[in-house]
Amino acid sequence: MIKKIHHVALVVPEMEEGKKFWTEILGLMVGREEHVADQEVDVAFMPVGESDIELLNPLSDVSGVAKFLQKRGPGIHHVCLEVDDIEAMLAHLKKAGVPLIDEEPRIGAGGHRVAFIHPKGTGGVLVELLE
Amino acid sequence: MIKKIHHVALVVPEMEEGKKFWTEILGLMVGREEHVADQEVDVAFMPVGESDIELLNPLSDVSGVAKFLQKRGPGIHHVCLEVDDIEAMLAHLKKAGVPLIDEEPRIGAGGHRVAFIHPKGTGGVLVELLE
Structure with a gap:
């Protein structure tokens, strides 16, 4: 089940330049900030209601985020859906033939278990699942 | 103030093909569906927590949504932030020199007053404000 x-x-x-519109102009507050080593990105979360806006800043040219930035420019990268049971959801997606980037959950920002669905299976949208 | x-x-x-992943596979329910005449798009909203996933299907080649689809392909188009006072927010953005697509609120899907901020002012993100 998808929760939010x-x-x-x-x-x-x-990162600091990227925060300016959201904080100085829109008035959002930066909450958690983190370096995600295996993705080679810095992340910053800004709460909005029950969700967050997450800023992703690639620190090398090799990450998927860096490649996205090179190819498409700055902008929206993905949407993350919180689920109650990520393993059940991944099993369900596999059974339905949906292509997955992460076949098994891995540890993402904030220590959450996460997995990405391939945009080929979603109509072009990079979707992250998080439990 | 930004609410959510x-x-x-x-x-x-x-549209019908576009719904399949979200409904048949993820299990979301389609709520409100609407034809937005002045944008020449059909829209469908699927509630997720306090937010919605909105599907946008351009019905002609002339809308901004159609041009986005031609240029970037299917995927995430914009993020919409609900504000408590859209006129105060637009006045604040103008004063800060942020480029706006809509200088004044207009009536969008669901009868809400909405205005779009130009991606040049947001770091490449098309942002809709809604009251």
Whole structure:
């Protein structure tokens, strides 16, 4: 079962500059900030209601986030849906033939178990699942 | 003040096909469906927590949504933030020099007053404000 939109993730080419519109102009507050080593990105979460806006700043040229930035430019990267049981959801998606980037949950930002669905299976949308 | 993420909008090339992943596979329910005449799009909202996933299907080649689909392909189109006072927010954005697509609120899907901020002012993200 899907509980809510956990976050909407935006790619920014530079973190402090990228925060400015959301904080100085819209008035959002930066909550948790983190370096996600295995993705080579810095992340910053800004709460909005029950969700967050997540800023993603690639720190090398090799991550998927960096490749997205090079190809598509800054902007919306993915939407993350919080589920009650990520393993059940992944099993369900596999059975339905939906292509997955992560066949098994891995540990993402904040220590949550996460998995990405391939955009080929979703109509072009990069979807993260999070428990 | 920003209250919540009202919806995340996805462009789909065909509405019934576009719904399938979200409904048949993820189990979301389609709520309100609407034809937005001045934008030449059909829209369908699927509630997720306090937000919605909105599907946008362009019905002609002339709308901004159609141009987005032609240029970038299907995927995430915009994020909509619900505000408590859209006129105060637009005045604040103008004063800050943020480029606006809609200088004044107009009536969008569901009869809400909405206005779009230009991606040039947001780091590449098309942001809709809604009261």
